[in-house]
Amino acid sequence: MALRYALLGLLAKNEATGYELTQQFKETVIHFWTAHHTQIYRELLKMEEEGLTHSKTVQQSDYPDKKIYTITDKGFAQLLEWMLNKPVNVPKLKDDLLLRVSMFHFIPTERAIDFLEKSKEHHQMGLMMTKKWQEENFPKGTYGENELGEYLTSEFGIRYMESWLSWCNWAIKVLKKKGES
Amino acid sequence: MALRYALLGLLAKNEATGYELTQQFKETVIHFWTAHHTQIYRELLKMEEEGLTHSKTVQQSDYPDKKIYTITDKGFAQLLEWMLNKPVNVPKLKDDLLLRVSMFHFIPTERAIDFLEKSKEHHQMGLMMTKKWQEENFPKGTYGENELGEYLTSEFGIRYMESWLSWCNWAIKVLKKKGES
DNA sequence: TAAACATATGTGAAAATACACATATAAAAA
DNA sequence: TTTTTATATGTGTATTTTCACATATGTTTA
Structure with missing residues (x-):
């Protein structure tokens, strides 16, 4: 459930593709959250269905098409609602x-x-x-x-x-x- | 997959019930692994089916019956095989x-x-x-x-x-x- | 007197996560 | 010249993990 908030948090700073979000996970989010790239793509699809994000497809000639996601007002509202009003879960670690x-x-x-x-x-x-x-x-x-x-x-x-x-x-x-x- | 090795490791030190293993998870294993009690009970059942552990049921008058698990030779062999020959997975964190x-x-x-x-x-x-x-x-x-x-x-x-x-x-x-x- | 807590072990179902695989092309490195 | 890396997005399936709930009883706390 919280993966979506990690993604919304990143999208609230900058629009991004699933690929870029995956890179950001490896670079900075890694310090507190881990997610497989397939999970990120699926969560992005689900969030768009729910109207939390919006995407536009950009054609590229030499590389595959990419989908740039932006956060919607509804998405940002839900992010803030989670941040301020939802209980903080205990950390989960597998080392x-x-x-x-x-x-x-x-x-x-x-x-x-x-x-x-x-x-x-x-x-x-x-x-x-x-x-x-x-x-x-x-x-x-x-x-x-x-x-x-x-x-x-x-x-x-x-x-x-x-x-x-x-x-x-x-x-x-x-x-x-x-x-x- | 690795939860079972955490359990086998504890059982290799002392026989224990699922309840006791859950307590040990909260007390010491917490520093590197988290697991829900239902997951622990299920893994114990599966391991017994595979002959990695053995259990005896002990009747109690005032409390529910308990099942004391012990590790088998096969279980210990698999534990060592994992420790020495399986690749170390990257840590997974959700904070x-x-x-x-x-x-x-x-x-x-x-x-x-x-x-x-x-x-x-x-x-x-x-x-x-x-x-x-x-x-x-x-x-x-x-x-x-x-x-x-x-x-x-x-x-x-x-x-x-x-x-x-x-x-x-x-x-x-x-x-x-x-x-x- | 009622609620909570400790003891003890689970099931059914849902959600989260991972694994194997698929597609497509260009550039760079071995 | 073959392999690897980077770009880019997924599907189908399996495994892992969580959630809600169930059972049963004695003691302690509010």
């Missing part, structure tokens, strides 16, 4: 790596450290990219009127990844200490 | 509050701060409880042989909530600065 960590006592220590090292690489990469993105979009912490939300959540993403890396280093230390004994 | 934060530019500043203050309370509570749980279960950082995983992930939970709180304070400061102008 495959942490699930494995929770069973590290079943596997060899070296293998466990491998998992953490690989995960460190991923998070280091993500951290670098998000920092770069942040510098490009909010140089010296300056943000536009309609960018406040993105500014706050991208900072969340950075802090999350930093905290992840620091925890990872701690966990590796614990494992190495255990390996010695 | 309703952060989704709202990403649209804070649409609502009054005071209202936005309210959201963050309430969220701070939740995380402060969670942090306290997890710290208490950690002290009870791992006094002075000592953990048993089959508790390594829980030790590492509970520390992750604590650091996550601390980082959350610190980000929250930062965000509130940003909003207050904005409110002044």
